[in-house]
Amino acid sequence: MRLKLIIPASLLCISAGILAFSKYGHSEPPGRYEVIMNLIGQVLKEGHYQPRPIDDAFSKEVVDKYMKTLDVEKKFFLRSDSAELAPLSTHIDDELRGEPVLFFNKSNEIIKKRVAEVAAIYPELLSKPFNFSVPETVTLDPDKLSYPATEAERREAWRKILKYRTLENLEDLKDVREKEKTKPGAVVKTDAQLEAEAREKVKKLYDRYFDRLKNKEDDNARFSYYVNAITNTMDPHTDYFPPDEKRYFEEQMAGKFYGIGAQLKEEDGRIKIVSIVPGSPAAKQGQLKANDVILKVAQGDKEPLDITGYAVEDAVKVIRGEKGTVVKLTVKSVDGTIKDIPLVRDEITTDETFAKSAIINGDHKIGYIYLPEFYNDFQDRNGHRCAEDVAKEIAKLKAEKVDGIILDLRFNGGGSLSDVVTMGGLFIPEGPIVQVRGRGNDVTTLRDRDKSVQYDGPLAIMVNEYSASASEIMAAAMQDYKRAVIIGSQSTFGKGTVQRMFSLDDFYPNKADIGGSLGAIKLTIQKFYRISGGSTQRKGVESDVVLPDPYYDVAERKDTDALAYDEIPKATYTPWMYPVDVNTLRKKSELRLESNQHFKLLQENISAVRAMDKQETYSLDEASFKAEQKKNAGMLKKYDNASESLKALNIQNLKVDLEKYGNDTMKLARNKEWLKVRTKDMYLDEAVNVMDDLIGQSLPQMQKSTAKKD
Template structure:
């Protein structure tokens, strides 16, 4: 396998550029000025997009900063916004002058409004709420403007706090109704008071944490309003925030094995469950789940909404063998408490693995699961996914499988070198991907090895969370017509390449006293399919689209939901030879799959449930009347009962371990338990079951 003409081997943020920086002036310069200078110079000279830092750009930055500064519109009044607006077309001048007058003014206003907001919530929560009145609360922040004055701002706080108390009152009432014994039941007054006290504690804790936030983190918010106007993946990380970049709950391989991020509304969501970690083995926690509370074993749960990310991490991290309980909200709106025993995150489990599957006949389908496009560049003898997939294919061929499924669902990407090598295993030779910077011709990642390691029926599974390298492989397989792509309506739609610049590496020894400056993730390239199109925004559209939960959130998941994504464009296509063996088979497989899915009750329920959730999410106004709120929640619960069969589904898939893996999979009871859990998830996977049928149609 030979790979040529690829200068950058990562398609995720992670490559450190070892460059140096010499100040253009010997005058005294502050840390903040130097930071702004480095950010601006890199944006102007190295970012893929040639953006003019002018008044038009300034307006974009101002809007972005204002939205991030007071996302829920609970602090600023229209008068404050008017005062800040004097800088709306001056930010470009500030960037060039390396000044922070807008930022300083916003901090002054914040201090004043912060003190007033503390008085609001303490006063409001001191008295019981009347839940018999007929009023509503708007949960969609985009539908409201900034408060006209302090009175309207206080009223907004009242409704927000009433809603938070109402949710807790409702949950307690539902729990009380399920109790067998009623003699010790709490009175409504007790329930309401406890709910108010709980919300008061949350607010006190949150304000205290926010007050402790250092100025560097606040300044990073301002700088990121600037970087965000280039594209959503160009981001400045303050020194402390850099430690949380791609933060996983497990610390250094010890914890629960997941990654998280803070959403704009203050909630904390799972961005990735690390394959092989305790959360992955447990099987309930999924990407996009929102964490509401964290408890240590059977201790009192701590609400984490609006909590600093590193504080949430501290609550979740812990010693191996200890239990943490996460209260989570799933994509379908359901709530559950997920107990997880912390453990060492075993790297072995993040690697590719395979089994043989059958679903009703004697056709043997090889199933390869690839969690990520990994590569160990620090160790010449380390593992890489391209070589591992080649080995898995060899093992499956030895077992004489009739077809292969490569599962890239929720695979967020990784090494560009590996995806080129891996795609080359399935074709004779030819180009795999084009990579282009802001200037010059595209570089081509090409497989020049004529050997085909597997030439049989092939299906590649993707979903809306399959990104970057996953999209390159799926796109190439589709362009060559080498196999069939199965999955969500589209993949994530990320077609850009980032480099991570350690800003400290730009500084000479004479400026060591200014360190640390943090890091800048900078978008420097876009990648294109061999047919000249891009995966940017549109993603890869599968040949066969199966109903799934992600269709309920198609406008909220993916690159297209971002404010300033790079545009989708095209370049010249390359010459490549179509795989002729699948000319008629792919169309036949698509038609057969459509017939099966249309007649399958569970698939229909999945589709219905996604539409139900989509419609439910459009209702942004919530009644603050307890009776009406309970009635609405009862309606949602009743509607959800119809779809319980989705979680109860069993495919009937027969799983046969590979002979070559028997010793590895049974090395100890812990490993065997992990493999057994994997098998259980396979048997409940309706999408995988259909993929087996599709591969058989390709034979």
């Protein structure tokens, strides 16, 4: 949430609090890490919306989280290391009050030693052929594993994981051989040659991985992980940003990106998509989604490079390139399918992050508004504001005499609070939109004060599990007013909190003496509530018409550190004069879904992915491995072309928008792709059906009301 908020008064006293170091009687002045830890401790205690007690129990939770960050697969630490660190596991709360940073220093010493030990093991294990006829299995889920008790156990764990990765590569190479062997001049390699090639690929992968661990993931990087284990234990959205990441975050907030437009993170040794930048090449192409894993990167038609084990900054280097060139990503999608996605590199243009509309022709003329985020250029008085832009799109659609409007908030993670309040007011007379409660339990009701209603016709809002924060405020308000039908996931993300960025430099004037800027903390300071009284936290907004989603499983409620759901008294508001009968709309949609083959295939796919997720062990003998892979591929293949047979929607640009593009071939091409993605969108297709029902439901009400007035 990008909000302009007043700094809590308690935080203004923190700069003086740093002097509290002296009370512990240390003979030496605090170092950089001690200063950061003490500041973080005070900010969490004095400024967090709902601070947990920072005690020994809190410390132990931090230790568990941090150890998982350092060794997510439990392949480095020995059981004895955990025992050695145990006496310090209750010291972190003391460190946050100014004591020396002991746990980090000791764990840092141990992990560097263990990484060096394993770095000598994997090349030896990969120097000899594996026997893929031996019946054995490997467990990949770290939650099902314990730290190895001995070095021999650790070596065996590494042997199995390296064998599994080699077997994956070997089967890929054999598939390529099968496809290529009939081509003129093809050189058919033997199984032994392919096995050696597969091992070499795995070795290169882990060479890069260990190079990162030894040379790029330095003490400062690990300290950042350490502090974030602390802040994320307070709540998932309170984060520490070291100076370079703070700059990166601010650039993101400014919307200045270059490349394919995908924010990345490294997880379990793989590069995962965190989010797609609206308007970017990835967003326009439409196939790359949050939580997808990038397996390989190819420059045009050249040999793809396996980036498993890459650091994010290294992955970015190979994904970026010159404008207009093609980068091809091999991606494992959230639904389990693996596909190649070609993307044309381009400068990300901000105008495509803004609200955009179209008309869908069918039984009725339906207006469609796509809003990727609740943007507001706070630095430029003349900059774009999403509420103003949506108002303009509504005016254009009304001029086209549409029968209803669909507002698409799928994958919209939120943004400006002031804009969601203003935007809600476009669809209702004056009234409350959201309630906000601060740390002192004071509740503020944010209202639309404009008595006019820009659009009073049938309204539907599309959401999914990634619709968060401001999107949830908008959907909840329209639902509470009975103004719109909400269509989509069982419930939205469930982020009902607001954060503000605080620079730690503002609290410590002598930063130059300890190495320069200290970074910043993004702190949770408020909580949102619906006008009906319930929080959006954890629970999200439940859709009126529920459509089966792909297997995202990302909601706030999945995080054990997330703040709890609660309620406050409802605000005073008057429901819409033509309340939407969501029960009738839901029943009609459910009847359609019963015979909808596309959603049936999707639900089968979800069941297949969930079944695969329950698999705890994986075969290391080739015959069993191939059988497992064939079974899984068969379960997922049916969904690959599910949308291809979908009847295309008749969706068109408004004439005024086409005139705006003029002869700009780039914009015209991007617009064409934007429309193409939506022509075979099964969710939008059903939303249109629901809107047709809503129009049929609403028009008689409106006509009857008009007749009474006459």
